[in-house]
Amino acid sequence: MNLREKLAAGRFVITCEVGPPKGVDVTEMKRSAERVRGKVDAVNVTDQQSSVMRLGSLAGCCLLNQWGMEPVFQITCRDRNRIALQSDLLSAYALGIENVLCLTGDYVTLGDHPQAKPVFDLDSVSLIETARELENGHDLAGKELNGAPRFFVGACVSPEADFIEPQIMKMEKKVEAGAQFFQTQAIYDARKFADFMSMVRHLKVPVLAGIVVLRSAAMGRYMNEKAAGIRVPENLIDEMDKASDKAAKGVEIAVRTITGVKGLCQGVHIIAIGQEKRTSDIIDAAGL
Amino acid sequence: MKAITKQKGLAEIERLLEKESSVFLVGCGTCATMCHTGGKDEVLEMARRLVDLGKTITGSVVIPTVCDAQDREAVSENVKAIDEADCILVMACAYGVQTLALYTDKPVYPALDTLFMGQEMSPGVFSEVCVQCGECVLGWTGGICPITACPKGLLNGPCGGAKNGKCEVSSARDCAWEVIYERLSQQGKLDNLRKRRSLRNFSASTQPGVYLLDGKDGDLK
Numbered sequence: 024m025n026l027r028e029k030l031a032a033g034r035f036v037i038t039c040e041v042g043p044p045k046g047v048d049v050t051e052m053k054r055s056a057e058r059v060r061g062k063v064d065a066v067n068v069t070d071q072q073s074s075v076m077r078l079g080s081l082a083g084c085c086l087l088n089q090w091g092m093e094p095v096f097q098i099t100c101r102d103r104n105r106i107a108l109q110s111d112l113l114s115a116y117a118l119g120i121e122n123v124l125c126l127t128g129d130y131v132t133l134g135d136h137p138q139a140k141p142v143f144d145l146d147s148v149s150l151i152e153t154a155r156e157l158e159n160g161h162d163l164a165g166k167e168l169n170g171a172p173r174f175f176v177g178a179c180v181s182p183e184a185d186f187i188e189p190q191i192m193k194m195e196k197k198v199e200a201g202a203q204f205f206q207t208q209a210i211y212d213a214r215k216f217a218d219f220m221s222m223v224r225h226l227k228v229p230v231l232a233g234i235v236v237l238r239s240a241a242m243g244r245y246m247n248e249k250a251a252g253i254r255v256p257e258n259l260i261d262e263m264d265k266a267s268d269k270a271a272k273g274v275e276i277a278v279r280t281i282t283g284v285k286g287l288c289q290g291v292h293i294i295a296i297g298q299e300k301r302t303s304d305i306i307d308a309a310g311l
Numbered sequence: 312m313k314a315i316t317k318q319k320g321l322a323e324i325e326r327l328l329e330k331e332s333s334v335f336l337v338g339c340g341t342c343a344t345m346c347h348t349g350g351k352d353e354v355l356e357m358a359r360r361l362v363d364l365g366k367t368i369t370g371s372v373v374i375p376t377v378c379d380a381q382d383r384e385a386v387s388e389n390v391k392a393i394d395e396a397d398c399i400l401v402m403a404c405a406y407g408v409q410t411l412a413l414y415t416d417k418p419v420y421p422a423l424d425t426l427f428m429g430q431e432m433s434p435g436v437f438s439e440v441c442v443q444c445g446e447c448v449l450g451w452t453g454g455i456c457p458i459t460a461c462p463k464g465l466l467n468g469p470c471g472g473a474k475n476g477k478c479e480v481s482s483a484r485d486c487a488w489e490v491i492y493e494r495l496s497q498q499g500k501l502d503n504l505r506k507r508r509s510l511r512n513f514s515a516s517t518q519p520g521v522y523l524l525d526g527k528d529g530d531l532k
């Protein structure tokens with residue numbers, strides 16, 4: 024069963040994330056993926072995350088396929104216009120990639136090529152619309168395709184955003200445009216997440232809660248200050264501060280959050296970049 | 312609306328004028344005066360600096376608006392000083408530079424970088440208000456332009472990058488979409504944001520923009 028089928032069957036799914044290398048040596052990426060083999064249902068490949076130039080997500084997904092793991096192709100509007108985006112979507116399908124996560128993308132000045140031309144021809148909503156349009160057998164110009172792709176289209180939402188209402192409005196538009204599953208920005212407060220889920224229940228779309236594993240109290244404070252749409256409660260930061268084994272504490276908190284949200288959503292998306300061993304520990308400890 | 316400009320660094324101006332030994336200076340009485348980049352004071356200051364660099368200044372003029380046909384008159388009034396100069400250094404926006412170039416055969420150099428069309432919000436604080444996208448959306452965004460004020464030019468609401476109300480691109484700037492949300496919420500028009508906006512038409516603003524009143528602009532693009 025693939026991700027689409029598992030979610031349709033009501034299975035609680037687990038996804039995680041790998042970042043392609045800056046360069047062509049994929050040994051480390053392969054090692055990261057191997058650590059979660061058999062434990063996760065699909066692996067997201069980031070699209071030049073934080074606007075830092077690296078190996079592409081399409082190539083990364085292709086490699087995962089070769090390694091026998093199911094990829095989720097993250098695709099952003101930052102670097103490609105609608106011609107390139109449609110083309111990459113077709114390419115993905117031709118290479119056996121069906122899961123696509125449609126994102127707006129970070130702004131270019133956040134990354135390592137701040138002088139690059141930002142594109143943003145489409146946005147996340149119109150990119151979703153585009154993927155579904157291609158499935159209908161024609162492109163955005165209305166031209167017929169020689170063979171139509173079929174995707175499982177995902178999108179992102181931030182349950183802890185500054186203002187929740189515009190987030191939910193945008194989520195509604197994503198569903199209307201054809202989004203079939205959501206992965207959320209990191210959440211740490213299961214009770215607040217329950218409130219969020221009750222606000223979006225009417226959308227009847229699978230939601231995978233984002234779990235970003237804490238490494239230290241400083242990381243929690245840093246995210247509270249800088250990271251958009253992330254709020255780490257003070258009591259968790261305290262716990263991290265006091266813990267002698269920070270790695271074990273981070274895992275314990277993640278497991279607790281997963282246990283708290285398990286009955287509320289359809290899966291979790293665990294992000295522990297560079298520490299995939301911990302992803303696997305978390306999955307074991309959470310009994311998933 | 313004004314052309315917001317910034318003076319080029321002296322090193323770049325020196326490079327531009329490398330092969331020219333005498334210079335006629337042109338300032339602008341409108342936008343560049345407001346921006347303190349090409350008014351009377353700045354033209355005098357530039358003349359001093361160029362003299363320090365060993366250039367001869369044959370003359371100078373501050374034209375009330377360099378971006379229109381007043382240039383013709385200004386050029387003929389200063390014909391002698393301009394003739395004596397190897398080139399003209401224009402301390403006006405790029406519209407001014409290009410307009411002036413229509414009325415003289417002398418090489419014309421820009422002394423300023425033209426940043427955007429904007430307003431002076433408070434003294435010394437300039438803000439871009441419109442990037443001339445060709446299909447104005449202000450009618451449903453509460454009069455706030457997301458194409459200009461949101462760096463990504465998004466049409467379907469915030470990107471999720473805002474932190475404490477500030478844009479992910481600069482913590483000095485409010486997230487345009489949060490401002491739009493609040494404005495529409497006050498106006499009881501949040502329904503405007505519920506409507507899904509489809510693809511933007513970038514051909515409405517392809518360069519060079521040409522528009523003819525008789526509606527044949529499409530042929531020229």
Ligand code: SF4
Pocket residue numbers: 440441442443444445446447448449456457458459
């Ligand atoms: S929507 Fe377009 S025309 Fe209207 S203010 Fe913004 S950039 Fe200018």
Ligand code: SF4
Pocket residue numbers: 130460461462463464465468469470471472473474477478479480485486487488489
């Ligand atoms: S934070 Fe707001 S203004 Fe900045 S890019 Fe995102 S939506 Fe646009």
